[in-house]
């Protein structure tokens with residue numbers, strides 16, 4: 730299969746206010762390529778929640794979006810604290826976010842469930858004290 | 871209804887993208903929790919919210935919403951307006967509270983019902 734088109738972003742973990750810039754950029758790029766709007770929406774929402782998570786839980790990280798002929802892969806890698814219990818973290822409503830984050834409209838424990846809802850496949854690799862990598866796949870057509 | 875009808879019903883002030891006031895919206899949602907918007911909203915045109923920060927605009931972009939209404943006279947900051955302008959999203963504010971603003975729109979036919987959710 731041919732090489733994927735790759736978009737790479739460094740996600741700044743310093744400030745929540747600018748979180749989501751990479752997802753906006755991806756949305757623009759995919760629109761320019763002319764993908765189906767519903768696919769674009771699913772990719773950008775899944776990535777946005779993941780990007781927010783890297784900022785609020787892991788002090789930033791790196792995002793790669795790979796566009797293959799038959800799928801889009803989103804890989805979000807951080808060197809944050811890791812996730813203690815993935816099953817627990819995947820539950821709707823489970824959150825360790827601060828009240829400050831809650832007052833900003835996030836931290837309701839819906840991020841990971843949303844990411845799963847909008848992707849066709851999702852896997853999380855995490856190690857306490859080392860970091861977390863989330864890989865999501867959205868199939869095309 | 872058109873965005874300009876919504877503006878009139880809510881007696882709202884527009885901050886950007888006046889050129890899009892003629893665009894049609896078929897439904898709306900009222901919510902302060904952006905993760906809920908990201909989880910449940912589908913094919914809604916407008917977001918009414920009491921939350922004022924740039925993530926509201928980014929959430930709207932992700933969901934393809936075309937209008938944001940800040941309630942209780944909350945003033946969007948310049949960075950919020952700028953981000954919305956870049957993305958063609960009409961931003962306005964109204965003195966009404968969230969419940970009241972939603973009620974006015976609902977009773978004027980903007981029911982928020984979605985074809986296939």
Ligand SMILES: Nc1ncnc2c1ncn2[C@@H]1O[C@H](COP(=O)(O)OP(=O)(O)O)[C@@H](O)[C@H]1O
Nearest residue numbers: 782786787818824825826836837838839840841
């Ligand atoms: N990248 C990450 N690094 C460390 N912990 C994470 C990460 N992503 C999610 N988590 C943990 O999983 C929990 C649930 O995540 P999520 O469903 O997105 O909810 P929220 O972000 O609203 O807390 C978070 O509260 C956090 O404890």
Ligand SMILES: [Mg+2]
Nearest residue numbers: 778782840841
């Ligand atoms: Mg989250």
